[in-house]
Amino acid sequence: MSRPGERNDGRKGRNPAGKPPFRPKAQAGSEEWIWGWHAVEAALANPRRGPPVRLLATPDRARQLEARFGRVRAIEVADANAIARALPQAAVHQGIALRPGPLPDVELADFAAEPGAVLLMLDQVTDPQNVGTILRSAAAFGAAGVILQERHAPRLTGALAKAAAGAVDAMPLARVVNLSRALEELARAGWRSVGLAGQAERPLSQVLGGEPVVLVLGSEGEGVRRLVAEHCDALARIPMPGGFESLNVSAAAAVALYEAVRNRA
Incomplete structure (x- = not known):
């Protein structure tokens, strides 16, 4: 485990090689970084990702990482303030940040239409916190995967990965x-779609029945768009006897997933 900036010669200010302590350059708002223990641990454990680019x-x-993974070549030991300077402002990094290898998307054909399987499709849900919480x-x-639209969905940024608490690497993600057209393809493969x-x-x-189902959720403002709703096999609502008109989309997703799992059981 390399430790740039550590001092073991009894003097302050420089390491034995004569180099100043490690100070990462500020990269304000870099979308390549993810941070937080659960998000970084999941990314490092994911065999589908390439080797890490940088790891602070x-x-x-660093000792926790060695205990979990053994020697990690890309690791750079730094203090908490130095890590914070490499990340977007106010990122709660918990002492660890990673620029991971790329995470490849999956294809719709990779989702097996097995009895009781559940997919989530998000129609223009653009808030990273919501998408991370939904993941x-x-x-x-135990959903089989999540489907996002290519142009109207957030990238897998650090804020999204932090909200997902490792689920970015645990949950198969398809972008279409x-x-x-994706619903048409899924229907041919044996999936039934239900729009909320x-x-x-x-x-x-x-x-809901016992068949493989795609739960389609829209943004809080517009909901599921008309054309997408027309391609659903059925529309359904979440009963809200308390009188509120709607739930936050991440809360609605959790309720819908619970109902699907309960139905499957």
Whole structure:
């Protein structure tokens, strides 16, 4: 484990090689970094990713990494302030940050239409925190994968990965150009699609069966768009007897996933 900037010659200010302590250059808002222990640990453990590009860790975190993975070549030991300077402002990095290898997307054909399988499709859900939380719920409830639109969905940034708490690397993720055509392709493969809509007549519990299902959720403002809704086999609502008109999309996803899992059980 290399430790740039550590001093073991009894003097302050320089290491034995005569180099100043490690100070990463500021990279404000870099979308390549992910941070937080769960997100970084999951990325390093994911065999689908390439080798890490850079890995910054405090001494304590570096020891944790060695205990978890053995020797990690890319690791650079730094103090917490130095790590913070490499990340977007206010990033809660927990003493570790990673510029990982790329994470390849999966194809729709990779999702097996098995009885009880559940996919989530997000129609123009653009907030990274919401998408990260939805990925975390999808992993927790055993979803088969998540489908995003290529142009109207966030990139897998550090904030999204932090909110997902490792689910970015645990949950298969497909990106498609056109959601309507994707639903047509999934239907041919044996998937049934259910769009969540507050104005739907039937509650979700009455619409779900044991077949493989795609749950389609839209943004909080517009909801599932008309053309996408027309390609769904059914529309359903989440009953809300408390009188509120809608839920946050990440909360709605968690409720819908729970209902699908309960139905499957």
